[in-house]
Amino acid sequence: MPKTTRRTFLKATAATAFAAPTVAGTRASARILGANDAVRVAVVGMGRGQTHIRMVLGTDGFELAALCDVDPARLGARIKQLASDGHTVAGELDFRKLLDDRNIDAITIATPNHWHSPMGIMACQAGKDVYVEKPVSHNVWEGRQLVNAARKYGRIVQTGTQARANPDVIEAVEWIRGGGLGEIRYARGLCYKPRPPIGKGGGGEIPPGLDYDLWCGPAPLELPLRRKRLHYDWHWIYDYGNGDLGNQGIHEMDMARWFLGYDGLPRRVFSIGGRLGYNDDGQTPNTQLVYHEYDGPPLVFEVRGLPKSKEHQDGRWGKSMDQPFGFDGGRAIGVIVTCEGGTLVLEEGGYKLIAYDKDGKPIRSFHKPHPKFGLGWGKGDCYVFLNWLKAIRSRKHTDLEADILEGHISTALCHLGMISHRVGVAKSGEEIAESLRDYPIAADRFESMNEHLTRNEVDVSKPAVTHGPWLSVDRKAERFVNNDRANALLTRDYREPYVIREVT
The missing domain is CATH 3.40.50.720 (NAD(P)-binding Rossmann-like Domain)
Structure with missing residues (x-):
C-alpha cells in the first residue's frame, strides 16, 4: 500500500x-x-x-x-x-x-x-x-x-x-486533612507504569475511511505519521498528547492536590527527566520528576515507564516496575501522603487505601462495602x-x-511540569543533584530516579537527563513570570478552521 x-x-x-x-x-x-x-x-x-x-x-x-x-x-x-x-x-x-x-x-x-x-x-x-x-x-x-x-x-x-466521587477516597481525604496522621509533610503522586518503546521510523497508515482532517482538528495535520500507530501512541507526541503526566498521571496529580487542600496553581515548578533507555518515535518523557512548590507542603510527581532494571526489559516488563512502600503489584500507580505521624498509601484510584504509622504498621483501612452496579463498572x-x-x-x-474547575487546575499542574521539561537543558546527574541541595525532598526523589536509571543502563554521568528551570507562576493570570519561551507553550497555534476564541 x-x-x-x-x-x-x-x-x-x-x-x-x-x-x-x-x-x-x-x-x-x-x-x-x-x-x-x-x-x-x-x-x-x-x-x-x-x-x-x-x-x-x-x-x-x-x-x-x-x-x-x-x-x-x-x-x-x-x-x-x-x-x-x-x-x-x-x-x-x-x-x-x-x-x-x-x-x-x-x-x-x-x-x-x-x-x-x-x-x-x-x-x-x-x-x-x-x-x-x-x-x-x-x-x-x-x-x-x-x-x-x-x-x-x-x-x-x-x-x-x-x-x-469514590466515598473511600473522600473519607481518607477528610481524615488526612483533619489531622489523622498529624501535619502533612508532602504528597507524592506516582505513575510507575510500563511503557515499552513504540517503534522507530514512523510510517503509520491512516485507517481506511477515517476523516484524518477532523481527527487532527485544531492540531497540525501531520503527514506522513511520525509513529507506526495512529491510535493510542498519539499520547507520546506533543501535538496531540501530554505524555504520562496527562494520561495516567493526571488522576494521581489530582488526588495529591486534593489531599493537600490546594485550590490553585503553585508558586513555582520544575521538572527533571527525559525519554530515556531506548530510542523510538515518542517525544514525551518516560521518566520524570515534577516538583510543585506551594506556600505549604510541596506536591511531587514521578513518572517511571522503565522497569526496575535493564534485564527486565523483556516479557517481564509489565510485572517488574519499581515498588515504593505500600505497593506490591506489578506496577505502582497512586499517591503517598507523608505526614509527621505516618503515611497514607492510595493505590490505583482507591482500590487499596491504607494508613500506616511511623513504624510502617497499618492502622486504618478506608475500604467499606459498596453497592453492586451493573455492566461490570469499577466503583470509581x-x-x-x-x-x-x-x-x-x-x-x-x-x-x-x-x-x-477542579479538572482544569489539576490538568494545568501537569502542563506546567511538562513546559518546564520542554524548555530545559540536558545535564549530568551530578549537576542536577548539586542544584537540589537546598530541596531535600526533591533531592531524595532525584537520587532514587538516578538509581533507577542506572539500573536501566542509562549513563547519568553524561548530560542525559533534561533539567527544566524553576518557572515562577502568576497564579491569577495563569502565566509564567518573565519567561516568554515557557509562556508560548501555555497555548497553541490552532489550525483553521478549528480555531478557539476566548470565552468571556
Whole structure:
C-alpha cells in the first residue's frame, strides 16, 4: 500500500466540503427535561468511550442516544457489539452532527487530548452537558476557556477523574486533612507504569475511511505519521498528547492536590527527566520528576515507564516496575501522603487505601462495602457518573464532585511540569543533584530516579537527563513570570478552521 503523504491527502480531500466548527457563538436552546425524563447521552470516541457506554447503559436515568468516532471501523464494531446485546443505537462519524441534534442532552468526550477542550466548548455552546475525559485540555489556556464556557452557558461539566466521587477516597481525604496522621509533610503522586518503546521510523497508515482532517482538528495535520500507530501512541507526541503526566498521571496529580487542600496553581515548578533507555518515535518523557512548590507542603510527581532494571526489559516488563512502600503489584500507580505521624498509601484510584504509622504498621483501612452496579463498572466510574446525573438534575455545578474547575487546575499542574521539561537543558546527574541541595525532598526523589536509571543502563554521568528551570507562576493570570519561551507553550497555534476564541 502506498504511503499517505500530506500532498496526496490534501489532494484527495480538496473537493470534500464540510461545515466549519463553531467555537464561539450564541447558546443553542437545550431540551427541557422533566423530573423523570431520561438524559439522552452521546458518547464520542470509541477507545476509552467503551467504558462510557457501559456507564450510560448501566445507570437508571441515562439513555444511550448515539455513538461517534471518526474511524468507521471502530464505530461500526461498537454498534455491532451493542446490537448483539440488544441495544440499537445511532452512529455518527462527525461529532458536530450530535451538537445540532436537540434530542441529545449531553455528550461524553473520550477523544485524543487535543480535542477535549475544543469539543467541550462547542458542546456547551450547543446547550449540551458534558463529561470530559482527563486531561480536560491539551494546554492551560484552552482549559480555562472550557471552564468559562461551562459557566457562561450554564452547563454541567464533569471531569473524568473518578476518584473524586469514590466515598473511600473522600473519607481518607477528610481524615488526612483533619489531622489523622498529624501535619502533612508532602504528597507524592506516582505513575510507575510500563511503557515499552513504540517503534522507530514512523510510517503509520491512516485507517481506511477515517476523516484524518477532523481527527487532527485544531492540531497540525501531520503527514506522513511520525509513529507506526495512529491510535493510542498519539499520547507520546506533543501535538496531540501530554505524555504520562496527562494520561495516567493526571488522576494521581489530582488526588495529591486534593489531599493537600490546594485550590490553585503553585508558586513555582520544575521538572527533571527525559525519554530515556531506548530510542523510538515518542517525544514525551518516560521518566520524570515534577516538583510543585506551594506556600505549604510541596506536591511531587514521578513518572517511571522503565522497569526496575535493564534485564527486565523483556516479557517481564509489565510485572517488574519499581515498588515504593505500600505497593506490591506489578506496577505502582497512586499517591503517598507523608505526614509527621505516618503515611497514607492510595493505590490505583482507591482500590487499596491504607494508613500506616511511623513504624510502617497499618492502622486504618478506608475500604467499606459498596453497592453492586451493573455492566461490570469499577466503583470509581460508577460514582462519578451517578454524581454527574445528580448535578444534571439539579442544574447546580456545585453538586459535582469533579467539576471542570477542579479538572482544569489539576490538568494545568501537569502542563506546567511538562513546559518546564520542554524548555530545559540536558545535564549530568551530578549537576542536577548539586542544584537540589537546598530541596531535600526533591533531592531524595532525584537520587532514587538516578538509581533507577542506572539500573536501566542509562549513563547519568553524561548530560542525559533534561533539567527544566524553576518557572515562577502568576497564579491569577495563569502565566509564567518573565519567561516568554515557557509562556508560548501555555497555548497553541490552532489550525483553521478549528480555531478557539476566548470565552468571556
